[in-house]
Amino acid sequence: MRGSYPPDPGAQHPMLDARLHLLDRQVIDVDGEPVTAVDDVELSGPPDPRHLSPDDPAPAVTGLLSGVTLGTRIFGGRSPRSRLHSIDWRAVSDVGVTIVLHIRAGQLEIGWTERWVRDRIIAKIPGGRHDPE
Amino acid sequence: MKRILGLALGILTAIGGFLDIGDIVTNGVVGSRFGLSLGWVVVLGVIGICIFAHMSGKVAAVSGRATFEIIRERLGPRLAVANLGASFFINLMTVTAEIGGIALALQLASSVTYLAWVPLAALAAWLVVWRVKFDLLENVTGLLGLTLIVFAVALFLLGPNWSELGAQVLQHGALAQEKLSTYLYYAVALFGAAMTPYEVFFFSSGAVEEGWTAKDLGQSRINVLVGFPLGGVLSLAIAGCAAVVLLPEAITVTSLSQVALPVAAAGGKIALAVVIVGFVAATFGATLETTLSGGYTLAQFFGWSWGKFRRPVHAARFHLTMIICLLIGIGVMMTGVDPVQVTEFSVVFSAIALPLTYLPILIVANDPEYMGQHVNGRGLSAVGLVYLVIILIVSLAAIPLMIITGAGQ
Numbered sequence: 001m002r003g004s005y006p007p008d009p010g011a012q013h014p015m016l017d018a019r020l021h022l023l024d025r026q027v028i029d030v031d032g033e034p035v036t037a038v039d040d041v042e043l044s045g046p047p048d049p050r051h052l053s054p055d056d057p058a059p060a061v062t063g064l065l066s067g068v069t070l071g072t073r074i075f076g077g078r079s080p081r082s083r084l085h086s087i088d089w090r091a092v093s094d095v096g097v098t099i100v101l102h103i104r105a106g107q108l109e110i111g112w113t114e115r116w117v118r119d120r121i122i123a124k125i126p127g128g129r130h131d132p133e
Numbered sequence: 134m135k136r137i138l139g140l141a142l143g144i145l146t147a148i149g150g151f152l153d154i155g156d157i158v159t160n161g162v163v164g165s166r167f168g169l170s171l172g173w174v175v176v177l178g179v180i181g182i183c184i185f186a187h188m189s190g191k192v193a194a195v196s197g198r199a200t201f202e203i204i205r206e207r208l209g210p211r212l213a214v215a216n217l218g219a220s221f222f223i224n225l226m227t228v229t230a231e232i233g234g235i236a237l238a239l240q241l242a243s244s245v246t247y248l249a250w251v252p253l254a255a256l257a258a259w260l261v262v263w264r265v266k267f268d269l270l271e272n273v274t275g276l277l278g279l280t281l282i283v284f285a286v287a288l289f290l291l292g293p294n295w296s297e298l299g300a301q302v303l304q305h306g307a308l309a310q311e312k313l314s315t316y317l318y319y320a321v322a323l324f325g326a327a328m329t330p331y332e333v334f335f336f337s338s339g340a341v342e343e344g345w346t347a348k349d350l351g352q353s354r355i356n357v358l359v360g361f362p363l364g365g366v367l368s369l370a371i372a373g374c375a376a377v378v379l380l381p382e383a384i385t386v387t388s389l390s391q392v393a394l395p396v397a398a399a400g401g402k403i404a405l406a407v408v409i410v411g412f413v414a415a416t417f418g419a420t421l422e423t424t425l426s427g428g429y430t431l432a433q434f435f436g437w438s439w440g441k442f443r444r445p446v447h448a449a450r451f452h453l454t455m456i457i458c459l460l461i462g463i464g465v466m467m468t469g470v471d472p473v474q475v476t477e478f479s480v481v482f483s484a485i486a487l488p489l490t491y492l493p494i495l496i497v498a499n500d501p502e503y504m505g506q507h508v509n510g511r512g513l514s515a516v517g518l519v520y521l522v523i524i525l526i527v528s529l530a531a532i533p534l535m536i537i538t539g540a541g542q
Contacts, residue, residue, distance in 0.1 A: 024206045024213070026198070026436050033447070037205060037436030066436075074211050097196045097503065105438075114437065118449035125263075128445040128452075132266045 016095060018061070026098045027064065027087065029105040035087070036110055038099065040069035042086055061089050064099070066110050085110040143352060146275025147360020151182075152367055153419030154234030155227070155326040155480040157281075157412065158473055160368045161392035162541075163319050164375025165385050166311060168301035172369055174320045178327025179365035181520050183357050185328065185491060186336045188498040188509070188517065190353045193340035195507045200337040200494060201433035207493045216489040217434050221427065223486050224331050226479040228423040229462040232258070233472025234416030237389040242409045251466045255459045258420045262455055267342045267441040274418025280411035284370040287399035293377040301376065318534040318541045322477065324527050325484030327365065333490060334426040338433075342442055347507060374399075388473055427458040477541070485531045487524050495521060 016022070018041050027035040042063040046056040063086035068079045087110065093102040105111050122128045163171050189200050196203075201220075205213040235258075236250035243250075261270055345353065374395035375386060386392055389412065397405040425441070432439035432451040439451040466472065495517050501508045509517060535541075 024210065026202050026206075026433075034432075034436055034438045037202075037434070039210075070210055070214070074214060097198060114449055117453050118446050122445050122449040122452055125445070127264050130264075131444055132264055132441060 021095055022061070022064065022099070025095075027066075027101065028098045029101050030093075030103060031105075033105050035101065035105045035108065036066040038064045039067060040065040040073060040084070063087055063089050064092070140352060140355060142272060143356035144360045144363070145279060146272055147356045148275070148279060148363045148367065150271070150275045150278065150332075150418060150422070151361055151364025152278060152281055152415045153227075153329070153422075154231050154416045154472075154476050155329060155483070156364075156368050157234070157371060157392055157415065158386070158389065158476045159319075159322050159326040159480055160371040161375050161386040162477070163323055164372030165379035165391070167316060167319060168304075168376040168380050169298055169369070169372060170301050170304045171316070171320055171323055172302045172372065174323040175327060175365050175368050175372070177523070178324045179362050179368075181324075181523070182328045182332060183361050184513070184516060184520055185333055185494065186357045186361065187354060188513075189333050189337040189494050190340050190345070190357065191350060191507055192494060192497050192504070193337040194345040194350055194353065195347050195505065196497075196503050197341060199341050199429060199433055200334055200490065201430045202436075203497050204490065204493045205434050207496055213434065217430060219486045219489060220330055220334075221430055223479065223482045224334070224423055224427050224430065225458060225461060226475065226482060227329065227331055228420065228427060228458050229465045230472060230476040230479045231416050231420040231423055232459075232462045233466050233475060234389070235413060235420060236466065237472055238409055238412035238416060241390055241393065241412070242406075247472070248467060248469070252463055254417070254420070255463045258417065258424060259456065259459050261421055262424055262441075263445060263452070267339065270421055270441075271339065274414055274421060277414030278411060278418055280407050281367055281371075281415060283396055283400070283404055283407045283411060284367060284374055287396040287404060288370050288373045288377065290399040290404075291374065291377050291395065293373070298373060298376065312538070314534060314537045315541055317530065318481075318538045321484050321527055321531045321534055322480045322541070325480040325482070325487070325531075327368070328487055328524075329480070329483045330486060330490045331423045331426040333494070334429050335422040338425070338429040338439075342440055344442075350507070424455050424458055428452070428455040481531055481535060481540075485528050488521070488528050491521065491524050 022038055022041050025038050027038060029035050041061055042065050043059040044057075044062045045059065046052055065084045065086050067084045069084060072079050085108070087101065087108060091101045091103050092099060094100040105114075160175075192203065193199055198206075201217070204216055208216060232251060232255050233247070235254035236247035239245075239250040239254070240247040340349075340353065371392065375392065378395035378398055379386065379391065384391065384394075393405060393408045393412070396408045400407075428451045429439060431437070431454045432448070435450075437450045438448045440448055445452045465475075497503050498509045498517070499514055
């Protein structure tokens with residue numbers, strides 16, 4: 001995992017453990033809105049999986065996944081790639097107690113269930129668009 | 134001056150917020166069957182909830198993370214899903230019991246069957262959760278719940294034989310007519326009533342709602358350390374009233390009206406009116422807290438946007454979850470199940486599930502990476518570990534005791 005994110009020499013733990021620091025962490029967008037919890041992590045594969053060579057680059061984290069992966073992490077197997085939503089690793093600006101993005105949740109495909117519930121149900125109930133009093 | 138007022142308000146709401154239908158019913162039942170011989174369990178439970186709430190408030194204030202985010206992060210998906218299932222189910226049971234409690238209290242006031250009040254009570258709770266600001270919601274219900282002090286007043290008015298009551302406190306064991314297993318079963322129930330997990334979900338999420346930082350820790354510590362024990366004193370007063378009036382007559386509490394009986398006997402109609410206001414306020418407040426806790430647990434587990442400080446459209450799935458919780462609560466109550474029995478089961482199941490929420494908080498509160506200089510000191514770590522053992526014993530003993538005693542029959 002070392003070197004897979006911008007190294008921070010001042011940090012107490014320059015080493016990032018995917019299990020401990022990425023999986024199941026809360027993802028927050030640039031406005032501080034919660035986006036999702038990290039259900040799984042996407043790694044880059046070798047250029048040619050049939051012919052591995054010692055010169056291949058080490059796998060690096062390419063994205064944070066959300067979706068039906070939780071089921072497969074518990075029961076095994078693999079869900080089709082089309083059913084996973086990925087947040088590009090380049091959108092990540094900080095990894096701490098939470099994972100912070102430098103983009104808005106609205107720009108991500110991940111937000112569709114929240115948008116669906118909001119537009120079809122919550123926004124239609126009177127008072128749903130107002131601040132609490 | 135403003136600080137002192139804020140502190141007083143915090144303490145008062147902690148007292149009022151401590152009592153809910155579980156505490157009211159369980160203390161009434163226990164008082165009428167065992168006198169004050171289980172008083173030590175209330176003390177044990179109150180110390181436990183103080184430690185638990187203090188640690189989870191501290192974690193929330195320092196890291197900005199509420200309890201269930203941490204549970205998933207620390208336990209991994211398998212255990213956390215099991216934990217979510219259990220916690221959400223027990224919380225749903227508590228929502229149902231609290232709605233039933235409001236309806237029963239309103240039945241006492243109006244003589245209209247509680248079934249008619251169930252949908253209205255849930256609708257009122259939803260309107261508050263939907264539209265009212267967090268601090269207003271917390272303060273008003275907490276302050277109204279303080280009317281339950283009438284139990285302490287009634288106990289004095291009843292003029293009991295104090296030395297006899299004192300002897301009951303010291304008598305660690307069942308009275309002659311009850312079996313030891315039943316005594317222990319109600320000890321578990323009483324412990325679960327004092328240390329209900331939703332209180333912690335609500336407390337830690339509330340700290341995030343109100344934007345606590347490490348600076349607010351002092352105030353939160355005082356709120357908890359003063360407010361909860363005083364709430365525990367009211368619990369004991371409820372049990373004491375039942376012990377003085379109902380125990381000698383061999384009346385076993387099976388309904389909310391019987392819990393109020395000693396107060397009516399001591400203070401007449403006015404005291405009864407105050408008790409009913411207190412019942413409504415305490416159960417209504419707890420309905421709000423448990424409904425919010427249902428939304429908090431699910432949203433925090435899945436990483437959804439949550440919180441009363443956001444407009445409902447900015448926390449859509451959180452609000453949808455709460456609406457569904459209330460609808461399920463109405464549905465279950467309308468089948469005609471006895472609200473008092475639902476309550477009794479909900480407190481025992483709370484005790485069973487307690488280690489699941491306690492352990493992750495204990496781990497994180499001891500983790501310097503998370504907590505920095507606010508990490509648990511040696512004393513708190515030690516007490517926290519002792520309570521982990523107690524909670525595990527209670528949790529493991531609960532189901533066998535439930536089977537042996539036929540759920541306390």
